[in-house]
Amino acid sequence: MTIDPIDAARAIIDNLQGNDLWFPKVGPAAVEAWADQFARAGLPIEDLLAGVNHARAHHTKVSQARADNRSEPPDPFRPTPDLIIAHAHSARREVLAQLPQERITEMEMANHLLQEMGLTPQRAHRLSRDIALSLALGRTAVHDLTDAEMAEFKARVTQAKKAAVTHRDRRRELAAMFRVTDIFSIEKAAS
Structure with missing residues (x-):
């Protein structure tokens, strides 16, 4: 409003x-x-x-x-x-x-997602900053996105958050595999 x-x-x-x-x-x-x-x-x-x-x-x-x-x-x-x-x-x-680092990271992600949707960098930056400020101040976010653009934005945010979690989990899995591989390499070199 x-x-x-x-x-x-x-x-x-x-x-x-x-x-x-x-x-x-x-x-x-x-x-x-x-x-x-x-x-x-x-x-x-x-x-x-x-x-x-x-x-x-x-x-x-x-x-x-x-x-x-x-x-x-x-x-x-x-x-x-x-x-x-x-x-x-x-x-x-x-x-x-x-803003806490988590909110800054979300704001930067929103900026990039909005640009991927075709918004100009200036408009995407302004919108992502305004949304972050609204959340930080407990206000309803004021934006000029259409309903379809907002739905697409929300879907992209959800998808990006899922991808980030999957990426973190995959990195942990790979790190654990490399540690096991390193242990086997050390044991093999020692024998």
């Missing part, structure tokens, strides 16, 4: 007005301008709200440090849509950096 950019802008502005008392009441033109920038960013509302919180935390830390050094009151938090978008991307990168 995608949220209307106007609703996203209103949610962001409501968050700012509720948490930052200086934030002014804005008219429909300002809401539309913010919505236009958020729509171009293509980020879900959850990421934009995370961007507001990330920006607020960063601003508070930096502003307080400056204020302490200058013996002045801290600057008020005055975000713009581009700042919120930049911090939304930063928050996403931080979540990706915290």
Whole structure:
């Protein structure tokens, strides 16, 4: 489910007005301008709200440090849509950096499978990253795949996971055979 950019802008502005008392009441033109920038960013509302919180935390830390050094009151938090978008991307990168290796491996596998399905590398990378982020954050994955593409993707993931297990099992079997062969070779050379 995608949220209307106007609703996203209103949610962001409501968050700012509720948490930052200086934030002014804005008219429909300002809401539309913010919505236009958020729509171009293509980020879900959850990421934009995370961007507001990330920006607020960063601003508070930096502003307080400056204020302490200058013996002045801290600057008020005055975000713009581009700042919120930049911090939304930063928050996403931080979540990706915290992913366990297993999730990173799955994300890379998904990227390759999507490319095998004919998606461009950029689109496949974006989709695999967005799916990994959604899983990590407990959200429903938002994607632009058709139902048929999603069914094919799920089938390919299942097949790739089965192949990986079979490959691991076969490697263990071969390693055990080589160890036995090495033991026989050593015993044969010793006699």
